[in-house]
Amino acid sequence: MDQKFVFRLILLFVFTIAFSSCHKEETQIKTLLGTSVSKERVDAFIDEQMQALNMPGLSIAIINEGEVVYHRVKGYANKERQILADSTTLFEGASISKSVFGFFAMTFVEEGLLDLDKPLYEYLPNPAIEHDERYKKITARIVLSHRSGFPNWRDDYPEKELFIQFEPGTAYHYSGEGYQYLAEVLKHLLNTNWAGLEAEFQKRVAIPFGLEHTVFIKNDYTRKYKAQPYDVDGNWIDKSKSEWWTSRDSVFVAPTTIHSEAIDFSKWMIAMMQEEGLSEEGFAELYRPHSEIVSGLLQEDYTLGFTRLSVLGLSELYTHSGNNDGFSSYFAFDKEKEWGFVVFTNSSRLGDQFAQNLTYRLLLSGSVPKLSAIVLCTLFTALLLITNLILVFFKSRRRGIRFANLRIGLLALSCCLLSLVLMLTGHSGIVNYLYGFGVLLTVYWGWNVLGQIRANWREERSARIELCVQCFLLAGVLFSGVAVGLLEQG
Structure with missing residues (x-):
């Protein structure tokens, strides 16, 4: 990922926060758990x-x-x-x-x-x-x-x-x-x-x-x-x-x-x-x-x-x-x-x-789909963490991918847990900003990990079944996380 892409991604993130905060102030209602409807x-x-x-x-x-x-x-x-x-x-x-x-x-x-x-x-x-x-x-x-x-x-x-x-x-x-x-x-x-x-x-x-x-x-x-x-x-x-x-x-x-x-x-x-x-x-x-x-x-x-x-x-x-x-x-x-x-x-x-x-x-929470997305994101994150933790300790080859996925899993899990905790407090507005920042870092690291997985796939440096599992879990974290963000606007 080159520096121009990273810079554009950061600008997009800042613009999104500025726009969404103004938009939400006018059209959104806070639920009891701190999400919006x-x-x-x-x-x-x-x-x-x-x-x-x-x-x-x-x-x-x-x-x-x-x-x-x-x-x-x-x-x-x-x-x-x-x-x-x-x-x-x-x-x-x-x-x-x-x-x-x-x-x-x-x-x-x-x-x-x-x-x-x-x-x-x-x-x-x-x-x-x-x-x-x-x-x-x-x-x-x-x-x-x-x-x-x-x-x-x-x-x-x-x-x-x-x-x-x-x-x-x-x-x-x-x-x-x-x-x-x-x-x-x-x-x-x-x-x-x-x-x-x-x-x-x-x-x-x-x-x-x-x-x-x-x-x-x-x-x-x-x-x-x-x-x-x-x-x-x-x-x-x-x-x-x-x-x-x-x-x-x-x-x-x-x-x-x-x-x-x-x-x-x-x-x-x-x-x-x-x-x-x-x-x-x-x-x-x-x-x-x-x-x-x-x-x-x-x-x-x-x-x-x-x-x-x-x-x-x-x-x-x-x-x-x-x-x-x-x-x-x-x-x-x-x-x-x-x-x-x-x-x-x-x-x-x-x-x-x-x-x-x-x-x-x-x-109470905004919607059943919203809660479902949070549960899925947490589930995929936990599986990603556990899988890579096991592979890091018990397999020596290609630890780079596993450590990267482990970092992504830890970040995603932290974002999920922090958001849920903040939803139970009286100052839940910060959830939107922390969530967006977490997504930005996760996408950045995810892109790099996918690049490593593609290289390993071409060079057959790792078992393909292992790479498929890594891709599946990583995609699950990213897509369910994005779903949480999209449903936040509902």
Whole structure:
């Protein structure tokens, strides 16, 4: 390889870095693992999923490094009247209310108005469960981590009476009733009504974080711009016929009645990532796991309002899903990377399914082909290393080729491992530059090795089967490595 070729290769590499960095800043979205996916691909995925799941409308925002880098509203707010959803359309957030309410409750703890470990009955007795003395053990901490023993909702049972299923604090059982009891306590502490508690939420949470239209109790604006609800088959749901919903129309239902949209809600998510609004100790308490849900490779716990997902303790996601009649939602964020997304839909249960598909098929790593290319590159690199290591130590002829391939294998393996490590950190942008530099050196050395292999082939200085294996493994490293780079642009 002459000096002119090397110089041109370096110039091409520098130009590519400069162009790709500018291009990616405008069109690329970072995945959780640090790879990139184009906004066009996300658009296409949303279109495909909305059609496949028969979802009427959707509002989504994706956050990279503490900023919204993607926002889209699609579909219908009202199918019957053909009213399109737009940036003003509001959705019921359902159970993602619990995470916001958990933070809201912690502001009372910070001020000394609420003690997480003081029995709630000492603040406000609950006549509906006074017949069971065990309820006197229930605290705010127990309620927020779903360990009260209450059912989700008493109305789910024929007797429609509140009861306790197990000794409070000893097990996990998801319960909206517990959250609502705590809301009653907060209302009592403020000596106010439900509208007063809503006003306090606006004062403590919505206004400080710039949430313009996020409410627990509907107001005139909410009623005007709220999307219509639909079931999983796309049929309209008349919620005015539901006694459960009509009886709570003006109630601050802590576990389920938040109304919002993607941009508004993402402001609160960013504040949670950057730990604004509470002390360091307050956030440590909010995020600390209290209830184990699933153990193993993927650890799932419940904190004081969030589901916490952890993979081998290396990366933590704080999430919550929500499902009401005609509405569903989901959010997830990694506070260390300041990465996350939120989805609102006006369809029963489909929002959660859509979010899971979006996460595992696209936003986790970019794509299955991308991961496949990384695996192939690592596999070919490992085989190249092992093969040449064996040949270097056990065969004396033509060590030059084997040492060269060994260097290439070590470089490629280092690039693969370094990229994967950097993908799990909050500073993953450097991956693109290190990867490009690694490819440049690998191509340079690879070209020289191929020249040596051709010379040995002509002069029959090595066994041809050995040369074929060397060529195959070297080509595998180069082509799979290039595939990783090409898929990075997708």
